[in-house]
Amino acid sequence: xxxxxxxxxxxxxxxxxxxxxxxxxxxxxxxxxxxxxxxxxxxxxxxxxxxxxxxxxxxxxxxxxxxxxxxxxxxxxxxxxxxxxxxxxxxxxxxxxxxxxxxxxxxxxxxxxxxxxxxxxxxxxxxxxxxxxxxxxxxxxxxxxxxxxxxxxxxxxxxxxxxxxxxxxxxxxxxxxxxxxx
Amino acid sequence: xxxxxxxxxxxxxxxxxxxxxxxxxxxxxxxxxxxxxxxxxxxxxxxxxxxxxxxxxxxxxxxxxxxxxxxxxxxxxxxxxxxxxxxxxxxxxxxxxxxxxxxxxxxxxxxxxxxxxxxxxxxxxxxxxxxxxxxxxxxxxxxxxxxxxxxxxxxxxxxxxxxxxxxxxxxxxxxxxxxxxx
Numbered sequence: 001x002x003x004x005x006x007x008x009x010x011x012x013x014x015x016x017x018x019x020x021x022x023x024x025x026x027x028x029x030x031x032x033x034x035x036x037x038x039x040x041x042x043x044x045x046x047x048x049x050x051x052x053x054x055x056x057x058x059x060x061x062x063x064x065x066x067x068x069x070x071x072x073x074x075x076x077x078x079x080x081x082x083x084x085x086x087x088x089x090x091x092x093x094x095x096x097x098x099x100x101x102x103x104x105x106x107x108x109x110x111x112x113x114x115x116x117x118x119x120x121x122x123x124x125x126x127x128x129x130x131x132x133x134x135x136x137x138x139x140x141x142x143x144x145x146x147x148x149x150x151x152x153x154x155x156x157x158x159x160x161x162x163x164x165x166x167x168x169x170x171x172x173x174x175x176x177x178x179x180x181x182x
Numbered sequence: 183x184x185x186x187x188x189x190x191x192x193x194x195x196x197x198x199x200x201x202x203x204x205x206x207x208x209x210x211x212x213x214x215x216x217x218x219x220x221x222x223x224x225x226x227x228x229x230x231x232x233x234x235x236x237x238x239x240x241x242x243x244x245x246x247x248x249x250x251x252x253x254x255x256x257x258x259x260x261x262x263x264x265x266x267x268x269x270x271x272x273x274x275x276x277x278x279x280x281x282x283x284x285x286x287x288x289x290x291x292x293x294x295x296x297x298x299x300x301x302x303x304x305x306x307x308x309x310x311x312x313x314x315x316x317x318x319x320x321x322x323x324x325x326x327x328x329x330x331x332x333x334x335x336x337x338x339x340x341x342x343x344x345x346x347x348x349x350x351x352x353x354x355x356x357x358x359x360x361x362x363x364x
Contacts, residue, residue: 003254010249019208037323039250067192068224112348113346115297115301117260141219143187158356161293164293166294166352174355
């Protein structure tokens with residue numbers, strides 16, 4: 001099917017919900033068959049996530065309570081982009097705030113569209129190496145606990161369905177795939 | 183840090199937005215330090231996604247226009263769970279509707295928390311094999327184009343940042359990781 005038989009035309013957009021950082025727009029669109037439809041789109045400022053790996057191939061993870069899931073999860077450090085903030089600067093800031101670590105090497109891994117069906121959120125994944133410990137500086141009301149895990153063990157937990165967080169699963173599997181291609 | 187130093191207590195919840203399938207709740211919570219905070223939580227019905235692989239290690243993908251991203255993406259077939267619907271039944275239904283294919287073997291791969299920071303959405307990933315072609319049956323207003331791609335080429339496109347869709351990236355990398363452990 002040629003691409004022009006897939007394209008929608010956005011006719012208008014209206015803000016349907018304004019939250020603290022999530023917004024929802026309702027878009028009137030024209031479909032390829034000329035029909036009209038309404039699309040519900042989540043607007044998100046975008047985010048970064050950092051897989052920090054030390055010389056022993058251990059990954060730096062954070063445990064935190066996730067209200068949406070009502071449980072404690074194991075995730076790589078991550079955070080939302082501030083307006084106009086550079087991705088790399090944001091990645092360095094979030095890694096330092098949550099874990100205290102700074103990385104002497106940061107490599108851009110990939111952009112990930114988190115929920116292409118309804119959200120414009122892109123998470124920019126970084127690989128942080130050559131790490132140096134420092135003092136964590138979380139917000140007063142942010143509660144995270146750091147934990148190191150061998151990349152190999154993390155992959156096992158992903159394959160066993162024990163680690164469910166999308167960015168963490170992607171970053172771990174990407175690191176594994178990249179290391180095998182070197 | 184012991185787990186009870188991470189736990190939040192949900193004090194109350196109020197619906198702040200009701201959409202066609204997305205809802206947003208605002209939750210009052212008590213933090214581990216006794217402070218109060220408001221959490222914005224996206225409620226989603228949950229979804230399934232299916233990586234269908236044929237005997238030649240080719241993956242069945244769908245091209246579609248994604249309004250939220252304003253571009254055509256390449257993704258594995260997927261769809262939302264209907265209320266009370268079984269995940270496996272949903273996976274079979276979505277694969278058949280979007281592509282026409284039925285799978286004589288469906289294996290559960292993993293549950294993925296798409297955006298643990300603010301959403302309760304879980305995508306259940308399935309691996310479909312032993313495929314049989316049939317007639318696709320998309321909704322009248324659904325426009326998708328099927329495309330086959332070698333798993334190896336798909337992984338290359340993921341590593342090159344050309345395939346961005348989270349569930350597609352995870353499913354491709356998981357299949358690759360599993361095949362290397364067999």
